[in-house]
Structure formats: structure tokens, C-alpha cells
Amino acid sequence: MYKKRIIIIGGGFAGLSAAQYLSRHKRHVETWLVDQRENNLFRPLIPDAAGGRIPSHNLLYPFLAFKEKYGFNFHCEQVNEIDFSRNEVVLSEKRVAYDYLILATGSQTSIPHSGPYRQFALKLDSIYNADYIRNAVKSGTYDRFVVCGGGYTGIELASNLHNFIKKSGLSTEVIIVELMDKLLGTLPQWMSTYVTRALTDLGVQIRLSTSVNDLSENEVILSNSEHLKKTLCIWTAGLEASSLSRNINADKVQKGRIVVNNYLFFRDNCLAAGDAACCKQNNECSRMSVQCSIDQGRIAAANAIADNRKVPLKKYIMWDPGFIIPMAEGKACGEIFGIPVKDRTAMLFHYLLSSYRATGVSNRFNIARATLKAV
Numbered sequence: 001m002y003k004k005r006i007i008i009i010g011g012g013f014a015g016l017s018a019a020q021y022l023s024r025h026k027r028h029v030e031t032w033l034v035d036q037r038e039n040n041l042f043r044p045l046i047p048d049a050a051g052g053r054i055p056s057h058n059l060l061y062p063f064l065a066f067k068e069k070y071g072f073n074f075h076c077e078q079v080n081e082i083d084f085s086r087n088e089v090v091l092s093e094k095r096v097a098y099d100y101l102i103l104a105t106g107s108q109t110s111i112p113h114s115g116p117y118r119q120f121a122l123k124l125d126s127i128y129n130a131d132y133i134r135n136a137v138k139s140g141t142y143d144r145f146v147v148c149g150g151g152y153t154g155i156e157l158a159s160n161l162h163n164f165i166k167k168s169g170l171s172t173e174v175i176i177v178e179l180m181d182k183l184l185g186t187l188p189q190w191m192s193t194y195v196t197r198a199l200t201d202l203g204v205q206i207r208l209s210t211s212v213n214d215l216s217e218n219e220v221i222l223s224n225s226e227h228l229k230k231t232l233c234i235w236t237a238g239l240e241a242s243s244l245s246r247n248i249n250a251d252k253v254q255k256g257r258i259v260v261n262n263y264l265f266f267r268d269n270c271l272a273a274g275d276a277a278c279c280k281q282n283n284e285c286s287r288m289s290v291q292c293s294i295d296q297g298r299i300a301a302a303n304a305i306a307d308n309r310k311v312p313l314k315k316y317i318m319w320d321p322g323f324i325i326p327m328a329e330g331k332a333c334g335e336i337f338g339i340p341v342k343d344r345t346a347m348l349f350h351y352l353l354s355s356y357r358a359t360g361v362s363n364r365f366n367i368a369r370a371t372l373k374a375v
């Protein structure tokens with residue numbers, strides 16, 4: 001029997017959720033997963049790996065193991081082109097035809113194209129960079145770290161990093177530089193007040209209404225004229241959709257996310273899910289989050305199958321249980337089902353959920369162990 005071929009590009013939360021759903025339809029569907037990496041990366045815990053709280057290898061799980069589990073074909077390569085007119089994904093050595101395509105290429109740190117930022121600032125989106133930061137602390141290469149961006153990633157990183165430095169008996173400074181006049185600019189004021197206090201108590205320095213004006217390999221110059229020598233700049237200010245989704249010809253919103261309809265389609269037989277997709281709910285894009293990505297991946301896969309069978313499609317309705325901003329020394333804050341939570345309750349919730357969502361016994365165990373230490 002001819003099986004329909006569904007190609008998923010990107011094996012993050014959305015792509016793997018789609019692959020898991022399709023594994024139940026193996027008799028009718030041949031699934032391909034293409035990812036530029038060999039391992040799935042558990043992104044929410046990268047700041048913890050940079051701060052030495054969780055061994056970085058516990059954030060990785062090989063796609064080949066997922067392949068065994070879900071029975072898809074795996075191809076490791078960065079996709080740079082999709083030929084929509086012929087329904088083909090263009091790989092370096094071949095073109096692979098698809099009946100349905102699910103684009104789940106996620107997002108990346110958005111660093112300005114002009115100026116020296118791309119060359120000298122470090123992004124926090126790989127294990128390699130998390131390891132680099134940890135090793136730089138241990139070897140005393142820098143006198144200080146400047147974390148550019150006072151959003152949730154910058155705050156998580158700065159607190160974890162400062163804690164790691166303190167535990168290592170060092171005095172390297174950690175400075176958060178934020179363009180707005182408060183941390184967590186778009187979130188409720190109580191969270192901004194809470195994190196500002198928690199960071200200050202820890203000893204993290206905060207520069208508000210300030211930006212990084214210039215930088216080189218070892219020096220950072222701030223808009224308030226501070227020249228910081230022997231300093232590494234880590235860029236956590238802003239996210240944008242991955243380069244593939246930004247470059248393809250489709251309707252997009254500001255950060256390059258592809259606009260999809262309520263059923264997650266952006267063309268006849270192409271769907272997008274996770275951070276790469278913008279499914280508007282009450283005129284706003286679905287949140288870039290693990291829960292939205294998992295739900296969208298599953299619904300995109302279900303709708304590819306439903307569309308092929310000509311049965312009614314499933315509408316995506318955003319379900320957002322909330323978010324937590326975990327810091328060091330038992331400090332954390334966030335909202336769960338709209339209810340404000342903070343301190344150890346919030347911390348416990350974050351790590352237990354992370355442990356539940358991680359894959360592999362040893363990964364789960366080490367994340368749970370870090371939870372007990374953190375609370």
C-alpha cells in the first residue's frame with residue numbers, strides 16, 4: 001500500500017510531539033524527521049547548565065533513540081530550501097518529496113546584524129555555549145560577565161551564573177544590562193519588583209535604561225560610558241523565528257513567525273507548529289512556550305492525517321498553564337493558571353515539570369536531583 005509521506009523539519013518540542021502522534025499511524029504514513037543536530041536539546045534548562053546546576057549532557061537526547069521509539073526516518077542536516085512548487089525538501093545530496101510538510105524549526109536568539117554583536121556576543125542557545133560559559137568561570141578568563149537583556153532568559157542565566165561563581169569561591173561580577181527602565185518589561189510589576197530584589201540580594205548588578213554600545217573580544221562598552229575590560233557579553237535580548245522560516249515565502253509576523261490558520265496550515269499541504277508558527281488567538285500569536293509547541297505539534301500531525309482522509313480538522317485552541325522564572329537560592333516567580341506563585345513552590349513546580357518533560361532515565365533523574373538541591 002502507498003504510504004503518504006510526512007516530513008517534519010525540526011525535532012524540538014513541536015516536531016517530536018508531531019512524530020510521536022504519527023508513530024500511531026505507521027501503517028498509513030511514512031514519517032521523516034530532519035534536524036540540523038544529532039540530539040534533541042531541552043532548551044528551558046540551558047541557563048542551569050551554564051550555571052553548573054545540571055550537567056549539560058542531561059539536556060540532550062539522541063534523535064536516533066527517538067527514531068527507534070517512534071519509528072521515523074531521521075536525517076541530520078540543516079534544511080535551507082523547500083521547493084513548494086514540487087512539494088520537495090531540498091537536501092544537500094537529494095530532494096525528498098512530501099505529501100505533507102510540518103515546519104517546526106523553532107526560534108533563536110536575535111542578535112543585531114549590524115555592528116560587532118554577532119562576532120563577539122555569545123548566544124545562549126547551545127550546549128556548547130553553556131559549557132563555554134561554565135569553563136570560562138572556572139578558568140577565570142574574565143573579570144565579569146555582561147548579560148544583555150533583562151527578560152526571563154537573562155534573569156535565569158544571571159542568577160545561575162552568579163550562584164556558580166559564588167560556590168566556586170570566585171569574585172567575578174555579573175551585570176544585567178537592560179534597555180528598558182525595569183526588568184521583565186512586559187510582565188506584571190510585582191514580578192519585576194520580585195526579581196530585581198532577588199538579584200540584588202544575590203549580588204547581581206543591574207543597569208537599567210542602558211544598552212551595549214560596542215564590544216570586542218574582551219571589552220564591552222555601555223551607553224552610560226562604562227568601559228568594561230576582560231568582559232564576556234552574553235546576548236539574551238530577544239528571540240526570532242529560525243532562519244528557514246524567516247526566509248521562506250509565506251505570510252509572516254514581526255519576528256519571522258509564519259502565520260498559520262486555526263488548523264495550523266500555511267499552504268495547502270504545509271503546516272507549522274511551535275515557535276516557528278504564529279496561530280493568532282484573540283489577535284495575538286500563540287506564546288513561544290513548551291506547552292504551546294507540544295500541543296501544536298500534535299494537532300499539526302493530526303490535521304495532516306485528517307486532511308488526507310478528508311475528515312474534519314481539529315482547531316488549535318491555546319491552552320497556557322502559565323510560566324515560572326526560576327532563579328538561584330530557592331527564588332522563583334511566575335503564574336500558574338493565572339495565580340501568582342513565588343519562592344520554593346514556584347521552583348518545585350518548574351523543575352518537576354522539566355523532569356517530567358525530559359527524556360531518558362538518567363536525564364530525568366539528574367534534573368529531579370537538581371530540583372531537590374534547588375528547593
Ligand SMILES: Cc1cc2nc3c(=O)[nH]c(=O)nc-3n(C[C@H](O)[C@H](O)[C@H](O)COP(=O)(O)OP(=O)(O)OC[C@H]3O[C@@H](n4cnc5c(N)ncnc54)[C@H](O)[C@@H]3O)c2cc1C
Nearest residue numbers: 010012013014035036044078079105106274275288289290
Ligand atoms: C533559555 C530558554 C529558557 C526557556 N524556558 C522556558 C520555560 O521555562 N518554559 C517554557 O514553556 N518555555 C521556555 N522556553 C521556550 C521554549 O524552549 C520554546 O518555546 C520551545 O523550545 C519551542 O519548541 P519548538 O519545537 O518550536 O522549537 P525548538 O525547541 O527550538 O526546536 C527547533 C528544532 O529545529 C531544529 N532546526 C532549526 N532550524 C533548522 C533547519 N533549518 N534545518 C533542520 N533543523 C532545524 C533545531 O535544531 C531544533 O532541534 C525557553 C527558551 C529558552 C531559549
